[in-house]
Amino acid sequence: AQKVTQAQTEISVVEKEDVTLDCVYETRDTTYYLFWYKQPPSGELVFLIRRNSFDEQNEISGRYSWNFQKSTSSFNFTITASQVVDSAVYFCALSEARGNTPLVFGKGTRLSVIA
């Protein structure tokens, strides 16, 4: 069965600090997809990134970077030089490649960036 664990329930940082959000997943499939979503206070889900299980290349997008390590089943998300606008709940999610499997979400990490 699939499972996603986000051990950090809440994190508070001061603006301009770097912060890493952890995500550990479990799956029996060899082909799967990992996602990160941001949920700002307005409530919508904002897609940030996807990664397939065969692509372990780390990715950087502006102040955001993602570290995918199959050996530790982790897909961690780092925000560099955090800003107040980064305050949100962040969800990591997993989908197995076969057919109708749902997106399985972690419980989310609430990030508060204090000015």
Add this chain to the structure above:
Amino acid sequence: EAQVTQNPRYLITVTGKKLTVTCSQNMNHEYMSWYRQDPGLGLRQIYYSMNVEVTDKGDVPEGYKVSRKEKRNFPLILESPSPNQTSLYFCASRSALAKYNEQFFGPGTRLTVL
């Protein structure tokens, strides 16, 4: 614009009063699903549909019904809402051919059952 729409966005109702939350997508997606989001629990799938007239239970289907009479619409029906169904609901859709199983989410419906 490609999108998933949900209505209403906010709803306050009372126990036992039947309600329907509509979901519509304009991307001709085969796969649609409903999730509920609760504090500390993340998002959990309620029901999903692989195509017209094909629906199945997700992880938390109790107290909900769905139908898929048309490809674009996937309404969520609460026949007799109860306070434990107070939640934030998301509809999602994706193509059966989606490369990464990437789903498109609606804006959410915040439901309060008194």
